[in-house]
Amino acid sequence: MSDAAAGSPVPLTPAALRGWPLPDRTGSKDERGGVLVVGGARRTPGAVLLCGVAALRVGAGRLTLAAAGSVAPTLAVAVPEAGVLSLPESADGSVRGAAGVLDDELARADAVVVGPGLDEPDGTLAVLEDVCAGLGDDTVVLLDAFALGVLRDARAVRDTLAGRLVLTPNTTEATHLLGGEDVPADRAAPLLAERYGAVVACTGTVADADGHVWASASGYSGLGTSGSGDVLAGAVAGLLAGGADAAQATCWGVALHATAGDRLAARVGPLGYLARELLTELPRVLVELQAR
Numbered sequence: 001m002s003d004a005a006a007g008s009p010v011p012l013t014p015a016a017l018r019g020w021p022l023p024d025r026t027g028s029k030d031e032r033g034g035v036l037v038v039g040g041a042r043r044t045p046g047a048v049l050l051c052g053v054a055a056l057r058v059g060a061g062r063l064t065l066a067a068a069g070s071v072a073p074t075l076a077v078a079v080p081e082a083g084v085l086s087l088p089e090s091a092d093g094s095v096r097g098a099a100g101v102l103d104d105e106l107a108r109a110d111a112v113v114v115g116p117g118l119d120e121p122d123g124t125l126a127v128l129e130d131v132c133a134g135l136g137d138d139t140v141v142l143l144d145a146f147a148l149g150v151l152r153d154a155r156a157v158r159d160t161l162a163g164r165l166v167l168t169p170n171t172t173e174a175t176h177l178l179g180g181e182d183v184p185a186d187r188a189a190p191l192l193a194e195r196y197g198a199v200v201a202c203t204g205t206v207a208d209a210d211g212h213v214w215a216s217a218s219g220y221s222g223l224g225t226s227g228s229g230d231v232l233a234g235a236v237a238g239l240l241a242g243g244a245d246a247a248q249a250t251c252w253g254v255a256l257h258a259t260a261g262d263r264l265a266a267r268v269g270p271l272g273y274l275a276r277e278l279l280t281e282l283p284r285v286l287v288e289l290q291a292r
Helices: 014-018 046-057 072-078 103-108 121-134 146-151 155-161 171-177 185-196 228-241 246-267 275-290
Strands: 010-012 034-038 062-068 083-087 111-114 140-143 165-167 199-202 205-207 213-216
Touching (some): 010 014, 010 246, 014 246, 014 275, 034 046, 034 228, 046 062, 046 111, 046 228, 072 083, 103 121, 121 155, 165 185, 171 185, 185 205, 199 246, 205 246, 213 246, 228 246, 228 275, 246 275
Parallel strands (some): 010 213, 034 111, 165 199
16 A cells, blocks of 8 residues: 555555555456465364355455364365365374375465464474475465464574565464563554564554554454454455455455454444354455445
C-alpha cells in the first residue's frame, strides 16, 4: 500500500483495501495457487480443517492437508475438496515429524501453513525442520499456534524462513516470542516483525520488517473464540497462494476475518458465533471489499 508510511498505522478500511487490489485470480486450480496445511494432532484435527477450508473460501485453487495418521482418513472425508497426507504420530496422537511425507507437496505449494492443531514441542520442531528441508525457493510459510511456541529457540528454522515468513500470534504467543517481554498489543506486531524478519498479524495490527504498520478497522471480541485463529491463518494463506505478497495477503486476511466477525456479530450476536461460521462469510466479504 503506497501510503503506508513506516511507523504510522494505516487503517484497513474498505477504501484503503480497494486502493490495494489483490492480484487477478482466474484460471485453473493450479493457476489460482496451492496451499499446504500441516498440523492436526489426533485431539485437534479440526484446526487443520478450519485453516484449509478458509484458504479455499478466499480463492485458493488447490488444498492439501497433512495430519496425524489416525485422523487423516476422517479428515479426508470431512474435506473432500482436499488431498490428505498421513503424518507419523506418537502413541497418544501427537505428530512426530514429516520426513519424506511432504516432499512432493512442498515442491509445488505456493503457501505452507504449519501449526494448526499441533500439540507437542519436539514433534512440532521436527515438522518445521522437515518443512524447511523440502521447501521450494519461493514458497511463503505461515506459522501459527504451536509452531510459534518453538520458533523462538529454533535458530536454523528462523534463518531459513526469514524474509518469506508470516506469523499470526495471539497475545500469549507474542509475549513468548518476545522472550517474555510484556508490551502493548499494538506494539507486539512491529517488534516481532523486526526481530523475526516476518510479516506479523497480532490482535488486528499488521506489521512488516521494514517498519510499515496497518490496523484493522473492524472486528468484535467474538473473534476471540476457539478456531478463529485457524480461520485467519487459512485466509492469509489462500491469498498468498493467489499471488499477493506477504504484507498484502496478511492485511487483506485480517480485514476479511474481522469483517466476517462483524457480519456474524450483527446477525448472531457479538459473542457466541462459531469459528466455522466465519468460513461461509469470507467469500461474501471478499466480494464486498473488492467492489468499486
